[in-house]
Amino acid sequence: MIFCALNIIFSLLTLPLLRKPIIILFLLGSAVANYFMFSYGAVIDANMMQNAFETNSQEATALFTPRMALWLITLGILPAMIVCFVRIRATRPWWYMLGLRVANILMSMVIIFLIAVLFYKDYASLIRNNKNIVKMLTPSNFVSGSFQFAKHKYFISNMPLVKIGEDAHKGPVINAQQNKTLVILVVGETARSENFSLGGYARETNPRLQQQDIIYFKHASSCGTETAVSVPCMFSNMPRKSYDASLASHQEGLMDIIARAGLSVLWRENDGGCKGACDRIPHQDVTQLQLNADCQDGVCLDNALLYKLDNYINGLQNDGVIVLHQMGSHGPAYYRRTSPELTKFTPTCNSNQIQDCTAQELVNTYDNSILYTDAMLDDTIALLKQHSDRFNTALVYLSDHGESLGENGLYLHGTPYVFAPSQQTHIPFLMWLSPEYTKSYGIDRQCLSHSAQQDEVSQDNLFHTLLGMVNIQTNEYLSGMDLLQKCRSLQ
Template identity: 40%
Template structure:
């Protein structure tokens, strides 16, 4: 009876075509919206071209499925693609993201706590409805048994037909498609499933590269004579923010008091809006600690090349990495690392530990400082989408707030309120960090540098979170705060001219961080570039020399 009720067996190409139609019709709304905007909407004069677009997209997806499904593995592969496509489409639909290798890297390198914040009943329903159910239908539908020769013959015929149709479209619409592909390269990152399949190919290819020996750049690193001869230990604290955008700080023109404590500090130097290396931690964090800059950075380079921390350590400084985030992406692999939540053995609840645990860890480190030291504090910051979990309730100054990880279900105002509360809490953490440094001014000279890894979209143009490809990303994902706290004693010791530093506002990027930290700590190495050191030229002797040169001989 069951055999009679089952439909007639079909060839694999028919199942692939049905799956391609399902994917294009139901899981590619962001792609179709972007394509419609890219073409300018309906135009009767270009009707032929516009009508070919769905056919070409179908041909492309169908061809992809044909090339990936072979023999007995065909159904499992197709079912996996359907389920994965539903998951990817959900996040693209909810947050307006595009999917490339960088986004896949973020997924692969996130921790359990961060991944948990993205889970929700709506995600489960979406994956079941748009992924699992069609996958079960594919698994249940009988596939016509074919021998090896017949399978290859069928595949060649179908692939040839698809390629012919797509080729004819490109031949007769060459100018239109050339313009579309050249001017809207982001479209390929929005077409499910080819976007994440291409990302997976690039990710695996990069990870399968032959292991390389660590490239040593710290050889010969040393301290300048003035730095080496100082009697009092100097502590340089570098705070790495997570997902803080420069646009939401009052000293960059924001009309909300998101940093009431730091705004009162006269010793704070604001370098304004700095350009990030990337739009996600997996790129920006390792890139900012390397000497190669954004243009020279390659995926995974921090695992193959020594970082700023290696150079500082080789020059004789104690170097510590205090983490309240998901790893350092290779840059801290050879220095002293403390996973602060694990070391504190605290049950920090649903959102993990707030950044106050970093201040406690810093306090313990400062008590044991005996020589010049660099301490990096890697914050949890404003990591989304659960911004409301990033701060204690007493810091909820702006309301109402979004308490849903599907941010598009909240109003933009609610999303911004939750984010700004998290920024306000980071202001408190940075101020507490400064207070801990000030409390030891009797025996230590201190300085603090704060820079975030990347920014964030908060609903502008329907985009949320971060991780967009750099060339297409909005400025709010690429502009980050860059500030330095330099108390009077430190300015005197390092001969720094604050007025000179203030003139560097809105001119910096992550490319400056490596060389500026070497300059601030009085460290010299073969990788140091004075033109990228924000402190170079702003020491009292340099400023006086420049003034005398401008005035001519005395």
């Protein structure tokens, strides 16, 4: 049935003047798609095509390997050159060829009809229970995904901005404080809870955070399995199950509401873009700061996010929220996500060709990137402590999604959520609350610690929790989704 459907499509598309360009395009596109499918277990859909089109040069370079080059030359470029240079001559009259093409299409339609009639029950069950099977077929998967991405980017996302939380204002608790309130939100990249010692991992990957008074939410899940989905989702007012990416692309989000309420906001970026979450607020790309100590070839270690942040806080005279968007543990070049002094677990995989590394080398390298995140978060907490004389301070950290390191033959991330493994959806989610913040906002730490160990939480909670942490009152706020609400005595 699939063969017949593709036969119809190719018969319609490969007209004399179009057949060579179309066949070449399909050959090259299929070679790229098949490389990632076979090498990483990737599933090609609209979200994956969005990732591809929005990938920056640094990320693309990290993915490109000699093996990929050989694959593309052998299965893409050489066949495309053959098609390009082969001369096709018509040996039959045009009306004969047209009739043959029509007969070919009709025959395929008849076969599809007969299969549908005779085996409807089998195919209906197969498709219903395996909806993602069409995403594994090239070239239809990347063609369909590209069209869906283009529709979203160039039509839906250009719709008028939908405002939310227009009633947002500071509540009585934050207004009554002698000191201002400052919350830093760190959005991680590709960190999975399975490799956080705070979450029970046998290796000590969080030695510095273990020394802090951390609240760790043990059962936290992501909204998506790729940054392009998870980041706009977690900053929207929509829960994962009803998340509408089309609406989110032209609707205000969490940071817009916080700014409207009168707080100072700043977004610092180290992961190629905020996916719309910071479009209407002050934001900085640290890769453009040319920091030789932390950056190389346009790629920065996450300590760059703290560059002169102390100066910014010194000049802050208002309540504020700062977002730091990490590069985190972004693969496949995990070895570039840490510093030499934090390369504790060896031997490591010092290559972006992760299939050529042993499982242990890959895990070692990934764990070193988690060690770096541990150190960066600890440095951020230390920065907040330095300003405890002027601010009630708090830190929130959660990753956008997890990562597969070869389990069940899967690597990286981006597997459709419906059958994504827990390694890609179970994320680290933690808080640090200063004693000044805890006292000023009436937080029962024992209550919160118990809740964090027991409750199922997700990125759906971030929107409401952050609004609650800075006491912003708006109809968009749902107290039942605020992770601190039941442990807060001051309202």
